[in-house]
Amino acid sequence: MIPPSxxxxxxxxxxSRRSRRAKxxxxxxxGPQAVREAAAAVAHGTAALAELFVTEEAADRHPGIVAxxxxxxxxxxxxxxxxxxxxxxxxxxxxxxxxxxxxxxxxDGIVASRPRLVAVLAHVRDPGNAGTVLRCADAAGADAVxxxxxxxxxxxxxxxxxxxxxxFHLPVAVGVPAAEAVTALREAGVRVLAADxxxxxxxxxxxxxxxxxxxxxxxxxxxxxxxxxxxxALADEVVRVPIHGxxxxxxxxxxxxxxxxxxxxxxxxxxxxxxVTSNS
Numbered sequence: 001m002i003p004p005s006x007x008x009x010x011x012x013x014x015x016s017r018r019s020r021r022a023k024x025x026x027x028x029x030x031g032p033q034a035v036r037e038a039a040a041a042v043a044h045g046t047a048a049l050a051e052l053f054v055t056e057e058a059a060d061r062h063p064g065i066v067a068x069x070x071x072x073x074x075x076x077x078x079x080x081x082x083x084x085x086x087x088x089x090x091x092x093x094x095x096x097x098x099x100x101x102x103x104x105x106x107x108d109g110i111v112a113s114r115p116r117l118v119a120v121l122a123h124v125r126d127p128g129n130a131g132t133v134l135r136c137a138d139a140a141g142a143d144a145v146x147x148x149x150x151x152x153x154x155x156x157x158x159x160x161x162x163x164x165x166x167x168f169h170l171p172v173a174v175g176v177p178a179a180e181a182v183t184a185l186r187e188a189g190v191r192v193l194a195a196d197x198x199x200x201x202x203x204x205x206x207x208x209x210x211x212x213x214x215x216x217x218x219x220x221x222x223x224x225x226x227x228x229x230x231x232x233a234l235a236d237e238v239v240r241v242p243i244h245g246x247x248x249x250x251x252x253x254x255x256x257x258x259x260x261x262x263x264x265x266x267x268x269x270x271x272x273x274x275x276v277t278s279n280s
Contacts, residue, residue, distance in 0.1 A: 001066075004053060004077035012053060012087045012099050018153050026050060027155035029098040030088055032062050037165035039068040043103045047072040048168060051099035053079040053087055058095025065096070074098070089157040102155065107146065107173040111184045115143035117263050118190065118217040119256065122178045122231050124151045126223050131162025132253040133220060138166035140260035146181050146217075147174045178219070182234040190215045194235035195259050196226050197249050201239045203262060211237070212266035218259050223252050 004012075012028065014020040021027050029038045029049075041048040052069045056078060059066050070076055079087075087097050110118075119137040124130050130152045137145050147154050154160075154174055160167055182192050191214055193206075206212055219235060221227030232238050241250055241258050250258070 001054075001059070001076040001078040004079055004083065008051070008077065009053075009083055009087060012051070012097065015099065016089055016157065018156070021153070021155050025102040026099055027102065027160065028087070028089065028157055029100050029160055030090060030096070030157065031094040031161070032058070032065055032096055033165050034160065035069065035096045035098040036065050037168040038098045038100050039065065039072045039074065041103070041168035043101070044105075046101060047074070048100050048103060049074040049098050050101055051075045051077065053077045053084055053097045053099075055079055055081050055084055055095040062096070069098070090161070103167065103172060104154070104174045105171045107176045107181065107184065110144045110146070110171050110173050111188045113143065113171075114188060114215070115190065115217075116215040116267060117142045117260065118144050118146060118185065119260060120146045120148065120178070120181055120192075120217055120219045121151045122148045122219050122227060123222040124220060124252065127152050127156035127158035128162045129223055129252045130154065130156075131159035131164075131167070133256045134159070134163045134172070135166040136253060136257040136260055138163075138169050140257070140264040142170060142260060144171040144173065146176055147172065148178045148181060149175045150178070178231050179234055182217075182219075185217045186236070190217050191237075192217045192219065192235045193259075194219045194221075194227055194232045194238045195241070195255055196221065196232060196238050197240050197255075198226075199238035199240035201237050203239050203241050203259065206237070206239055207262050207266055210266070212263045213269070216263050216267075218256070218263070220252060220256050
């Protein structure tokens with residue numbers, strides 16, 4: 001490992017800005033979990049992790065992660081604590097910050113893969129929520145996540161942290177207009193459902209009637225006001241998660257988890273579009 005130059009440290013620090021991330025097509029991944037997943041990830045034949053800034057203490061505590069980063073071809077920088085704090089976006093960094101190459105894939109390639117479960121983030125503005133929905137999609141076995149052009153940057157440091165490594169696990173497309181996404185998914189045989197608390201169709205009824213067994217894309221909207229009417233109108237059905245108790249509503253990430261897991265259950269059941277024993 002080599003000490004980081006002032007130029008490399010400054011370049012990493014500038015990745016906190018979206019414009020710089022877009023120009024360099026690189027982003028920051030903080031902490032051992034994110035760096036471990038970045039070191040293991042390969043996108044389009046290229047290792048995701050380009051550089052690793054690590055303190056001596058963190059390197060001693062996580063030698064396996066440092067070795068994996070080295071094996072992945074990342075440049076390793078043994079970094080003083082105060083320097084790493086200047087790069088990190090958290091108040092108490094965990095001694096590791098990775099500089100990663102962008103991972104997003106062309107949307108048409110995702111559609112061509114004939115996905116069976118997709119999360120479409122339309123008008124999602126909070127990076128923490130976006131990362132958490134991405135994590136939920138990963139846990140539910142989704143085939144891809146699509147960020148429309150009206151949603152937050154998936155490479156925002158808060159979104160990356162909230163994904164807890166899931167950003168490195170499944171295909172992600174960014175900047176896709178909602179109408180274009182819906183049209184292409186429907187042409188690929190994917191049924192598009194909009195999740196909305198005021199939807200006329202009940203999720204339980206949709207599940208019981210077999211509506212979630214075919215390939216499905218779920219559209220999730222803004223944290224405060226949901227999906228605008230023109231976006232809801234694009235969907236094949238607008239579905240609400242039933243509230244059986246006295247809660248006023250569910251937050252975005254919780255509703256997304258319920259919807260995605262309902263689809264996962266239906267698709268893995270006998271008669272669904274996935275084998276019960278399938279891990280894909």
